[in-house]
Amino acid sequence: xxxxxxxxxxxxxFCIGIMxxxxxxNAIIIFMCIELMLNAVNLLLxxxxxxxVDAGRVDAASAQLFVFFVMVVAAAEVSVGLAIIVMMYRNxxxxxxxxxxxxxx
Amino acid sequence: MIHLVWLVPFLPLLGFLINGLGxxxxxxxLTGIVGSGSVVAAFVIxxxxxxxxxxxxxxxxxxxxxxxxSVGSLHIPFAFQVDQLSALFLLIITGVGSLIHIYSTSYxxxxxxxxxxxxxxxxxxxxxxxxxxVLGANYVMMFIGWEGVGLCSYLLIGFWxxxxxxxxxxxxxxxxxxIGDLGFLLGIFLLITQFGSVTFSEVFEKVPSVGxxxxxxxxxxxxxxxxxxxxxxxxPLYTWLPDAMAGPTPVSALIHAATMVxxxxxxxxxxxxxxxxxxxxxxxxxxxGLATAxxxxxIALKQNDIKKVLAYSTVSQLGYMFIALGVGAYTAAVFHVMxxxxxxxxxxxxxxxxxxxxxxxxxxxxxxxxxxxxxITNFTFLIGCLAIAGIPGLSGFxxxxxxxAHAFGYSxxxxxxxxxxxxxxxxxxxxxxxxxxxxxxxxxxxxEHHLHESPGAITFPLIVLAILSVIGxxxxxxxxxxxxxxxxxxxxxxxxxxxxxxHAHHLSHSLEWGLMGLSTGLVIVMxxxxxxxxxxxxxxxxxxxxxxxxxxxxxxxxxxYDAIIVKxxxxxxxxxxxxxxxxxxxxxxxxxxxxxxxxxxxxxxxxNGQVGFYIFAMVIGMIVLFVISLFL
Numbered sequence: 001x002x003x004x005x006x007x008x009x010x011x012x013x014f015c016i017g018i019m020x021x022x023x024x025x026n027a028i029i030i031f032m033c034i035e036l037m038l039n040a041v042n043l044l045l046x047x048x049x050x051x052x053v054d055a056g057r058v059d060a061a062s063a064q065l066f067v068f069f070v071m072v073v074a075a076a077e078v079s080v081g082l083a084i085i086v087m088m089y090r091n092x093x094x095x096x097x098x099x100x101x102x103x104x105x
Numbered sequence: 106m107i108h109l110v111w112l113v114p115f116l117p118l119l120g121f122l123i124n125g126l127g128x129x130x131x132x133x134x135l136t137g138i139v140g141s142g143s144v145v146a147a148f149v150i151x152x153x154x155x156x157x158x159x160x161x162x163x164x165x166x167x168x169x170x171x172x173x174x175s176v177g178s179l180h181i182p183f184a185f186q187v188d189q190l191s192a193l194f195l196l197i198i199t200g201v202g203s204l205i206h207i208y209s210t211s212y213x214x215x216x217x218x219x220x221x222x223x224x225x226x227x228x229x230x231x232x233x234x235x236x237x238x239v240l241g242a243n244y245v246m247m248f249i250g251w252e253g254v255g256l257c258s259y260l261l262i263g264f265w266x267x268x269x270x271x272x273x274x275x276x277x278x279x280x281x282x283x284i285g286d287l288g289f290l291l292g293i294f295l296l297i298t299q300f301g302s303v304t305f306s307e308v309f310e311k312v313p314s315v316g317x318x319x320x321x322x323x324x325x326x327x328x329x330x331x332x333x334x335x336x337x338x339x340x341p342l343y344t345w346l347p348d349a350m351a352g353p354t355p356v357s358a359l360i361h362a363a364t365m366v367x368x369x370x371x372x373x374x375x376x377x378x379x380x381x382x383x384x385x386x387x388x389x390x391x392x393x394g395l396a397t398a399x400x401x402x403x404i405a406l407k408q409n410d411i412k413k414v415l416a417y418s419t420v421s422q423l424g425y426m427f428i429a430l431g432v433g434a435y436t437a438a439v440f441h442v443m444x445x446x447x448x449x450x451x452x453x454x455x456x457x458x459x460x461x462x463x464x465x466x467x468x469x470x471x472x473x474x475x476x477x478x479x480x481i482t483n484f485t486f487l488i489g490c491l492a493i494a495g496i497p498g499l500s501g502f503x504x505x506x507x508x509x510a511h512a513f514g515y516s517x518x519x520x521x522x523x524x525x526x527x528x529x530x531x532x533x534x535x536x537x538x539x540x541x542x543x544x545x546x547x548x549x550x551x552x553e554h555h556l557h558e559s560p561g562a563i564t565f566p567l568i569v570l571a572i573l574s575v576i577g578x579x580x581x582x583x584x585x586x587x588x589x590x591x592x593x594x595x596x597x598x599x600x601x602x603x604x605x606x607x608h609a610h611h612l613s614h615s616l617e618w619g620l621m622g623l624s625t626g627l628v629i630v631m632x633x634x635x636x637x638x639x640x641x642x643x644x645x646x647x648x649x650x651x652x653x654x655x656x657x658x659x660x661x662x663x664x665x666y667d668a669i670i671v672k673x674x675x676x677x678x679x680x681x682x683x684x685x686x687x688x689x690x691x692x693x694x695x696x697x698x699x700x701x702x703x704x705x706x707x708x709x710x711x712x713n714g715q716v717g718f719y720i721f722a723m724v725i726g727m728i729v730l731f732v733i734s735l736f737l
Binding site: 018021022025097098100 | 714715716717720721724
């Protein structure tokens with residue numbers, strides 16, 4: 001499959017993630033959208049890696065290692081982020097991020 | 106003994122600290138003992154140093170205390186130089202200083218305890234600064250002392266600071282001195298850039314290599330001379346000295362007659378190599394000195410304040426010293442500094458004794474006939490007048506005659522003008538003497554009742570100074586008398602380096618005798634004229650007219666300065682205050698402030714607390730950065 005397909009899919013996933021982060025008020029949805037963006041990037045990394053390997057650059061396969069790094073960091077981030085959301089829910093009985101704007105005063 | 110030279114300035118400094126810090130706790134006798142004792146002790150050490158310096162084969166010694174400034178290749182040590190010149194000045198400063206301190210213990214006795222201690226603290230600080238000035242082994246040390254004496258002069262002129270006029274006089278002295286100081290400072294900077302050093306021995310060694318008459322030497326000599334003009338009250342910076350008489354009389358005697366005002370002479374004499382190599386500047390020095398001598402002497406003819414007469418006389422005598430420096434007669438200048446210190450201190454202290462007896466009155470028209478009540482003051486004052494007038498046998502005769510003889514060798518025209526000044530000196534001094542001490546008493550009955558001879562602490566310094574005024578001249582007798590000129594021999598190592606660059610003028614002995622006879626004869630004529638005119642002076646109260654009025658108003662120089670410098674400066678300052686300050690600087694500063702405040706008020710609306718908005722802003726920012734990196 002040509003690499004363009006992966007690129008378009010990746011752009012679509014990333015834009016969905018951005019729109020979700022911007023539009024939605026539910027903290028969990030926002031969180032999921034962030035994961036979506038991360039995975040869009042992961043997909044792109046793997047696709048480019050495959051493309052270069054097919055073109056004869058065997059060492060480019062090591063780029064796929066980066067995907068594992070991103071996954072590890074994302075896992076750590078998820079644990080922290082979910083903990084924050086749990087605490088937020090305990091305090092406000094809601095996961096609406098606009099509630100947090102009361103920090104303003 | 107030489108290595109203990111730091112004790113000489115240190116003792117007055119100690120006295121200053123004790124009197125200054127303990128002014129609320131010390132009694133008057135204790136203050137007097139600390140104040141005078143520290144200077145007397147410094148005098149004793151100076152005397153020991155002097156005898157060591159006088160021994161044959163003595164070479165100048167530099168005592169370094171610590172490294173003061175060390176930047177790159179420039180090193181300025183905090184060092185004292187002991188040589189013939191500084192040892193002589195040490196003696197003059199601490200010797201006359203001691204007498205004046207003793208005198209002050211009685212003269213200032215009416216002050217409060219605290220004022221008395223403050224006075225002695227300032228006086229000790231002055232002696233300390235003056236000693237630093239003459240002992241310093243480089244120009245920076247000299248400048249430290251130079252500023253120190255300026256400060257003390259300011260503090261002591263304004264000693265009675267509750268009087269606004271006295272404060273104005275103090276400010277005037279300080280500001281005038283600052284103008285000169287700027288010249289001195291620029292001269293030092295130029296020395297540093299040119300020679301990379303300010304130490305006397307190093308600079309004077311390098312100066313001849315620059316070559317005579319070069320522009321750099323010209324500039325250095327001129328800038329240093331501007332400093333000397335300010336400190337030694339020469340035209341155009343002389344007007345502060347007569348006003349400085351607002352200070353207590355012993356201060357006038359010590360600072361504004363005997364020591365501080367001779368700092369300029371000391372500096373030029375110290376830099377004699379530089380001046381000898383800049384003959385044009387020497388001409389300027391001569392002419393400035395001559396003009397000052399004549400102008401001040403003419404003003405002194407018509408002054409009625411006893412201290413003002415002496416003040417203008419001081420300015421005039423300083424002019425003579427500069428004439429001597431200008432014609433290359435450095436020894437004569439230093440000689441005149443010495444004799445002048447004796448007789449002018451004597452005259453000032455004598456006038457102080459008179460003012461004391463008159464209960465603060467300084468107008469000589471209200472005195473008269475004081476001879477009867479004050480025999481010692483009268484006699485010593487008369488000796489002072491004879492000495493300054495130049496009567497043979499007294500100190501002033503020898504020093505003034507030496508200056509006149511050198512002036513004749515330089516140019517007979519300058520000699521003639523200087524002689525006229527000397528005759529005016531004799532006239533105004535004896536006018537002062539006859540109006541004050543002879544004739545009938547013209548003050549009030551109360552004052553007449555109160556008249557008395559001053560106490561011992563006042564008459565003792567008068568007698569000592571009178572003796573010095575008589576015998577002080579015999580150390581520098583001219584060669585025609587066939588006795589060695591001790592002072593010239595003593596000082597010859599200091600002025601030897603500049604000797605090759607000077608044109609010596611040797612007068613024949615018969616000519617020298619002739620000049621001496623001429624000046625003596627004319628001086629005696631002047632004294633007799635003054636006697637016939639003023640011995641039975643009565644104040645007719647008529648306002649003077651014509652030239653007399655001009656002289657009485659000091660040639661309107663103060664008014665002239667006021668009109669061409671002070672007033673325009675005031676107008677300019679007002680303009681800057683009202684226009685530039687208010688609508689320029691203030692407007693900019695306040696405008697920046699309110700702009701920031703307004704901008705802040707708008708920008709804080711962005712911080713609305715909506716997390717969604719923050720993320721949106723972040724995304725927009727990222728897109729902008731992306732676009733920039735892609736297309737720009």
